[in-house]
Amino acid sequence: MNIDKINEVRQFNRFYTRTLQLTNKYHLGTGLTVLESRLLLEIYENKLQTANELVSLLEIDKGYLSRVLKSLEKRGYIEQTIDNLDKRSKLLTLTTLGHNTLNTINKRADQQVDQLFSKLSDQEMDQVISAMDFIRNKVDLD
Amino acid sequence: MNIDKINEVRQFNRFYTRTLQLTNKYHLGTGLTVLESRLLLEIYENKLQTANELVSLLEIDKGYLSRVLKSLEKRGYIEQTIDNLDKRSKLLTLTTLGHNTLNTINKRADQQVDQLFSKLSDQEMDQVISAMDFIRNKVDLD
DNA sequence: ATACTTAGTTGACAAAAACAACTAACGACA
DNA sequence: TGTCGTTAGTTGTTTTTGTCAACTAAGTAT
Numbered sequence: 001m002n003i004d005k006i007n008e009v010r011q012f013n014r015f016y017t018r019t020l021q022l023t024n025k026y027h028l029g030t031g032l033t034v035l036e037s038r039l040l041l042e043i044y045e046n047k048l049q050t051a052n053e054l055v056s057l058l059e060i061d062k063g064y065l066s067r068v069l070k071s072l073e074k075r076g077y078i079e080q081t082i083d084n085l086d087k088r089s090k091l092l093t094l095t096t097l098g099h100n101t102l103n104t105i106n107k108r109a110d111q112q113v114d115q116l117f118s119k120l121s122d123q124e125m126d127q128v129i130s131a132m133d134f135i136r137n138k139v140d141l142d
Numbered sequence: 143m144n145i146d147k148i149n150e151v152r153q154f155n156r157f158y159t160r161t162l163q164l165t166n167k168y169h170l171g172t173g174l175t176v177l178e179s180r181l182l183l184e185i186y187e188n189k190l191q192t193a194n195e196l197v198s199l200l201e202i203d204k205g206y207l208s209r210v211l212k213s214l215e216k217r218g219y220i221e222q223t224i225d226n227l228d229k230r231s232k233l234l235t236l237t238t239l240g241h242n243t244l245n246t247i248n249k250r251a252d253q254q255v256d257q258l259f260s261k262l263s264d265q266e267m268d269q270v271i272s273a274m275d276f277i278r279n280k281v282d283l284d
Numbered sequence: 285a286t287a288c289t290t291a292g293t294t295g296a297c298a299a300a301a302a303c304a305a306c307t308a309a310c311g312a313c314a
Numbered sequence: 315t316g317t318c319g320t321t322a323g324t325t326g327t328t329t330t331t332g333t334c335a336a337c338t339a340a341g342t343a344t
Contacts, residue, residue, distance in 0.1 A: 131273035
C-alpha cells in the first residue's frame with residue numbers, strides 16, 4: 001500500500017485512540033473499572049458464559065481475568081456457578097446489582113456517544129454510521 | 143440521538159478498540175512501550191518540544207511523563223535541554239538512537255496497517271480512507 | 285517586592301497486568 | 315479402565331503503569 005495512505009490510517013488510529021480515551025469514562029462513579037464494565041456487558045449482552053470465552057474475545061490474561069471475576073463476584077455483581085456439563089468451567093451470570101449497574105453504565109456511555117456527535121444533523125449522523133460500518137467490513141482482523 | 147444509532151457507534155468503538163489493540167504491537171522487540179513510541183513520534187514528527195505539550199496532547203499525568211522522559215533520556219533515546227527562553231522548560235529532541243528506533247517502529251507500524259487492509263482493492267482502500275476522514279471531521283472532541 | 289501561576293520533579297502508593305506454576309476435570313484411545 | 319495430553323480456571327509473585335500530592339524553581343503581573 002502507498003505510504004501516504006498508510007499514514008492517513010495511522011493518523012486516524014491516533015485520533016480515534018484519543019476519542020476512545022475520552023468516551024471511556026462512563027464507568028466513573030460506578031465503582032467499576034472500564035474492564036469490569038466491559039465484562040458485565042459481554043456477559044449480559046453478548047451472552048458470553050465462561051471466563052474462557054472472555055479471554056478469547058478480549059485477549060486478556062486468564063489469571064488476571066480470574067481475579068477480576070472473583071472480585072466482581074465478591075462485590076455482588078456476578079455469580080459464577082459450576083457448569084455441570086463441564087465441571088472445569090463456571091457459568092457467568094449477572095446479579096440484579098450487576099444488571100442495574102450495567103444499565104447505569106450503558107446510559108452514561110450512551111450519553112457520551114450522543115455528546116460526541118451532538119452538533120451533527122440526522123443526515124450527517126447517518127453518514128458517520130455508514131462510514132463506520134464500511135470500515136468495520138473492510139478491516140481484516142485475522 | 144436514536145438509541146439504535148448510539149448502539150451502532152458503541153459497537154464500532156468496541157470493534158475499533160480491538161483493532162487498535164491488535165495493531166499496537168509495533169513496539170515489540172524494540173525495548174520501547176507503546177507510550178514511549180508515541181512520545182518519540184510526537185517529539186519528532188509533530189515537533190512537540192516540551193513535556194507540557196505532551197501532557198496536553200496525550201492527557202497523561204505530568205509526574206508520570208516526567209519519569210518516562212527521564213527513563214528515555216537515561217536509555218539514550220532523547221535529550222532534554224533547558225530552554226533559555228524559559229528556564230522552567232526543557233526542549234526535547236531525539237538522539238540518533240531515538241531517531242533510528244523511531245524509524246524501525248514506524249516501519250513495523252506501517253506493515254501492520256498494510257496487513258490490516260491487505261485484501262482490499264485500491265478503490266476500496268480509498269473508500270476506507272474517505273470514511274476515516276469523514277468520521278474525523280464529524281467527531282466533536284470538546 | 286509580593287503574590288500568583290506554571291513547568292517539571294519526586295515520594296509514596298495503588299491499580300492494572302504479566303508470567304509461571306499449579307489443580308482439577310476432560311477427552312481420546314489402547 | 316488406566317494413562318497421557320489438553321483445557322479451564324486459580325494462585326503466588328513480580329513488574330508495569332498510573333495517580334496524587336507536595337515540592338522547587340522560574341516566570342508573570344501588579
